[in-house]
Amino acid sequence: MYQLALFGAGRIGKVHASTVAKHPQCRLSAVVDVNAEAAQALATQYGARVARAEEVFADKTIDGILICSATNTHADLIEAGARAGKVIFCEKPIDLGLERIQTCLNVVAEHKAKLFVGFNRRFDRNFRQLKESLAAGEIGKPELLIITSRDPGPPPISYIQVSGGLYKDMMIHDLDMITWLMDEMPIAISAHGSCMVDPEIGQAGDVDTATVTLEFASGALGIITNSRRTSYGYDQRIEVHGDNGMLQAGNILENTVVKSNPDGVKGAKPVYFFLERYMDSYAKELEAFMSIFDGAEPEVDGSAGERSLRLAEAALESLRTGVKVRL
């Protein structure tokens, strides 16, 4: 039974605490959070203790750490974890700056630490099935990829001010997804964006409606469309057109009930947001993380975090200049 410590007792920290509780090979032994009350509540619920960060790193009985704290603490905690010999899970992003990511990954490499970055959507059973079918050549070689990714509503302006903006906090998931699906880095990227949802988002220097087009060396073209708001729940779909067919992964609906009446045929809308849609993927992600203890390499490592941020930076440059950025 491996002992895990959790940094961050907020929304995503609670998700990971619950998946740890259901996993037969690990238990939560410590919770760290600047909010003492939140730390205590979560610790109590899962039979763990509240601890300070230094205690966690000094505690030889703790095998791994889950970093779910604020973004600006990620790189420091990863480095501390690497030095203390912990197996490390870190929510994306590693950092908002490419340089900081690079020095952090150097420390990880230096200590031969195992770092798993939380791109949880790779573990969604629908996207994973699509990836497997694609990798198995079921539709031949990919030619056009379209990722639709739209949140039900925008985050608070205060979040946007520190998150790095839509391209770094939201599209970064889709940039990881598209390179994972293609198993190849794009060679060029163009971006378009506008502010349609809330003028305050524009005043904060961000966009809320955005697209990018990516070119791959094979000639394949990829498109991502994002919106900070839908009226119909969380919209997360992927379509890949290949030379021998098309694969599409759709939304999970609230239920399967369909009503036919004079107005038409009406079914339920997609589930509300990422907790409902991806709860299952978090459990599968933890399983993948735990397999590191059995000797596996991290399925999603630090390079994934760096690569996606690099693409987000290039997209922002294209958005600013109106020119395609070559990578």
Place this chain on the structure above:
Amino acid sequence: MYQLALFGAGRIGKVHASTVAKHPQCRLSAVVDVNAEAAQALATQYGARVARAEEVFADKTIDGILICSATNTHADLIEAGARAGKVIFCEKPIDLGLERIQTCLNVVAEHKAKLFVGFNRRFDRNFRQLKESLAAGEIGKPELLIITSRDPGPPPISYIQVSGGLYKDMMIHDLDMITWLMDEMPIAISAHGSCMVDPEIGQAGDVDTATVTLEFASGALGIITNSRRTSYGYDQRIEVHGDNGMLQAGNILENTVVKSNPDGVKGAKPVYFFLERYMDSYAKELEAFMSIFDGAEPEVDGSAGERSLRLAEAALESLRTGVKVRL
């Protein structure tokens, strides 16, 4: 170019006149109807002449007749057509009485006439695809068949009073469909029915909501459900469960537009009624009828008309007695 005469210039007569106009091997040369005005209008539209029945049967240039007149004229016209050597298309039913059908079919046989009975749904491309998949063994042997057949609204009471009622005017299509799909006559039938749509229908001695269960010698069970009214258009579906899979044929929708909003995901409803749903099948039916002139046997002959009425009679007996009727 074969010359055809049409008996009956009503709704279904017009449908056949229009399919004849588009068929390259035939033309409409005469229209017969007790309503002189209706006959004239249709004749004018398609460049035909108005005629009396005797003239049609005496006219050697007329190769075939299409009987779309009132049900109680069908058997007489079939016999006259058979005696005159015409190739005969007759809308179902041949007659409402089994004895009359039998004497009529004897006349047809005696004159070696070709009689095609208008069970048009067999020519619907969806049901035909289902039949072909079933016959090809794609789901193994059939075990459970469920036919859903519901009209958008009830006919006038005056029609019900002369039609023979739901089992003979409406379910007869589904009874033909189920025996065609199974390629086998049932060995027993049970029926249930009630009056849910309009009390006047009950007062006229009929039901408006009805089911039958059929047993086949193979052990397969078939179910038909009928209603005289939906609020969402014409509902015509078939499901066949076999030992190696299931086939389902669904409705044709008004359009493919789907709207997602806070209320859910809404698409169009099924097309309104049989003219919209089966227009295509009428054209294919005419093609099948015309192939008789090339030497083919009628794809749907008089025995189909007789068999379906026999099943409807048995269903009515079961409905009355509450006992399963063995055939």
Place this chain on the structure above:
Amino acid sequence: MYQLALFGAGRIGKVHASTVAKHPQCRLSAVVDVNAEAAQALATQYGARVARAEEVFADKTIDGILICSATNTHADLIEAGARAGKVIFCEKPIDLGLERIQTCLNVVAEHKAKLFVGFNRRFDRNFRQLKESLAAGEIGKPELLIITSRDPGPPPISYIQVSGGLYKDMMIHDLDMITWLMDEMPIAISAHGSCMVDPEIGQAGDVDTATVTLEFASGALGIITNSRRTSYGYDQRIEVHGDNGMLQAGNILENTVVKSNPDGVKGAKPVYFFLERYMDSYAKELEAFMSIFDGAEPEVDGSAGERSLRLAEAALESLRTGVKVRL
């Protein structure tokens, strides 16, 4: 925190043990099973102790019992629980004989015990949504109900020999569902059945392909179709046709991936069996059971168990005689 004891450490017992573990208001304190090994394994996993039945009933700290043992032990355990003042959850059926059920329910009534019978499908979110829409009058009054319920494969013959057969072990769920949806008992029932899946099932005196038609006082007609085997997973659907629309609840699919290629457009099949389909409903069922401790009446009580068995008995009589049975 309420203490619960579990009778039966088999497949369904494990399901309930896992839902208890996730529920914040209860914990598993004792496991009873004639198979000592199975009892111990489950007890260890959830931090409970192995106990004998008498110990459970004598233990004042135990608030409720979950009866998941063999069917022939249900009525005795319910009675013992009622006498010991426990809140009782019992998997269906209460017993295979109506008389035994009656004497058991008398004991429950005498001791004013709370008995919750495990018709878990009522807690499936899809069927519940359909029920709520129906009860809210969204499609007007129901006229035709069709329940499709097909297992992926038949149980062992040894199970069929003791289960009471398809009508009592399988269709009983659907009979409960249809009366729950209609909120009304049927007034007549007809049954048809045959042996299509495995001749051994027929030799054991049972059918494996079955239908019933039910008549309700309102005139509504209900149909249930069952099969012991599909090739495409667990098929659990409901359709209700009302005077102002239609409601349909469909299957849960393995994933949302759809592949288009020269063969057509292919999606995933329904999830395999009841554990996959109804896991969520078991959790909701436990919530409903736990609300009894807060003073609620059992949402599904003993009368539901009795009523469904009564309908199954009537269906068997109709199957034998070919005559509609009035209730």
Place this chain on the structure above:
Amino acid sequence: MYQLALFGAGRIGKVHASTVAKHPQCRLSAVVDVNAEAAQALATQYGARVARAEEVFADKTIDGILICSATNTHADLIEAGARAGKVIFCEKPIDLGLERIQTCLNVVAEHKAKLFVGFNRRFDRNFRQLKESLAAGEIGKPELLIITSRDPGPPPISYIQVSGGLYKDMMIHDLDMITWLMDEMPIAISAHGSCMVDPEIGQAGDVDTATVTLEFASGALGIITNSRRTSYGYDQRIEVHGDNGMLQAGNILENTVVKSNPDGVKGAKPVYFFLERYMDSYAKELEAFMSIFDGAEPEVDGSAGERSLRLAEAALESLRTGVKVRL
């Protein structure tokens, strides 16, 4: 009854000849084609005569002309028609050069001629329903539009060499569609393209896989993706995401049959190509054209042809430079 003359007896000419035959207010009186045999065959089928162009323009009994001949004859025929006082229908494009289009439209204007340009997809019942819902504000203001438009297979290289390439012969339909839906011209356009289908297409200087992104003044972003080849039929879909919902128009499938088996749930693929998909839209387009004779202005006039070509030219410039083109 209006008399129409048809220029061009090829594939699309035949389509229009057949819709004319079914329209109650017009008839085909003359067919013009350099291929005398093709002209004669079509004329015979519809009771028309073969004529030379000059005869058509000189014939006062001819009210309108349908230009379905080779692209490089369009502008000359339009001008001749305008001068002769005919009501003119012309298949898109008017010409491959913007200057030629301009001089042509000047002649049309000078003679106050009525010119209808054949963007038939606007008359597809699915896209029209989407447009109507959008215009009615059913999803609020549009924010993201995605048009998917993929042919089943590439045209011959000889066609590509004279057509102007993918952007001018194929995407031009989608560029018309997107401006029609938005009811607004874009303010900027970016393009990406590659050659994935056939290297010969690349050698001919064209791409076969292409995307554009359009910016509208409102901030809305539009995306078009094109491919010269699918393996699953003709793929023609539109999605519009608005501030209060999403509209999607999907493909028309070959039939509604769905097969469930151990491999999954499989339905039919989209219909093969534009004749199957848009036959209905050609009939509706002719109705719209014929309404000009009743005094209506052309629903799709010359400016639509010019505007779409202008966008295609801008897309080609962006494709060449990698820079967003402002309009």
